[in-house]
Amino acid sequence: MKVCVLSSGSGGNSVYIEAGDSAILLDAGLSEKKLSARLALIGREAKDLDAVFVTHEHSDHVSGLGPIVRKHQIPLYTTEGTMRKISHRAGRLPAWHPIRSEEPVTIGALSVEPYATPHDAEESVAFIIRDENAKLGHATDLGCVTPFVREKLRHCTALLMEANHDIDMLNAGPYSWPLKQRIKSELGHLSNESCGELLADVTHSGLRSVVLMHLSETNNHPEIAAITARQALGDSTARLILAKQNQPSELLSIDPSV
Ligand SMILES: [Zn+2]
Numbered sequence: 001m002k003v004c005v006l007s008s009g010s011g012g013n014s015v016y017i018e019a020g021d022s023a024i025l026l027d028a029g030l031s032e033k034k035l036s037a038r039l040a041l042i043g044r045e046a047k048d049l050d051a052v053f054v055t056h057e058h059s060d061h062v063s064g065l066g067p068i069v070r071k072h073q074i075p076l077y078t079t080e081g082t083m084r085k086i087s088h089r090a091g092r093l094p095a096w097h098p099i100r101s102e103e104p105v106t107i108g109a110l111s112v113e114p115y116a117t118p119h120d121a122e123e124s125v126a127f128i129i130r131d132e133n134a135k136l137g138h139a140t141d142l143g144c145v146t147p148f149v150r151e152k153l154r155h156c157t158a159l160l161m162e163a164n165h166d167i168d169m170l171n172a173g174p175y176s177w178p179l180k181q182r183i184k185s186e187l188g189h190l191s192n193e194s195c196g197e198l199l200a201d202v203t204h205s206g207l208r209s210v211v212l213m214h215l216s217e218t219n220n221h222p223e224i225a226a227i228t229a230r231q232a233l234g235d236s237t238a239r240l241i242l243a244k245q246n247q248p249s250e251l252l253s254i255d256p257s258v
């Protein structure tokens with residue numbers, strides 16, 4: 001399996017994943033033009049996507065969704081709750097497949113399992129993705145780590161994990177009081193500290209890569225997020241990568257032997 005975080009943060013989120021001849025996107029939070037341009041940087045094309053999966057209806061995850069699935073006739077996979085929220089603004093959609101927490105969907109060589117996340121959206125999910133070799137755990141846009149989330153993320157070969165904010169920077173920062181409360185709530189976003197606590201719990205000898213996701217440009221510093229995660233990983237040899245808002249990551253190989 002190979003993964004590229006095309007964009008991550010409140011300005012837009014999208015992750016490209018492939019295995020064998022199969023390729024999918026998780027979320028389409030950039031315009032079709034930008035998503036296609038970023039795919040081109042890794043030598044891939046939107047017309048070759050077999051599916052687009054969506055985590056939830058917030059605009060940083062769906063702003064480019066209608067155009068990309070329409071233009072390239074890509075089947076769309078969302079929960080019923082997400083579809084209720086996006087159907088009126090996404091325009092006509094090609095083929096929609098409802099998904100449910102803990103019911104894996106097979107897309108060629110990939111198995112994509114949605115799992116419910118605590119977030120202030122209608123029926124939000126994150127994903128566990130498997131191919132014959134590896135398990136990728138995706139965990140963004142969650143306000144807290146439930147025992148259920150913790151169990152889902154065990155034994156992963158790689159993790160795409162939210163490290164949204166530093167608590168002190170958020171508290172001292174420019175956001176309004178209600179927005180600060182929303183971000184800190186159990187239905188908001190994961191702090192560096194919570195991310196670190198979760199990483200310390202689920203790390204194991206087979207964990208090869210950790211990508212920190214959805215970093216706030218206002219309430220976080222990449223260095224602080226990285227130091228917290230590195231400390232949490234202890235003596236793990238996992239590679240630590242920070243996903244960016246303005247450029248795609250490398251096309252990472254997710255394989256237990258790499
Ligand atoms: Zn969200």
Ligand SMILES: [Zn+2]
Nearest residue numbers: 010058060141
């Ligand atoms: Zn988001």
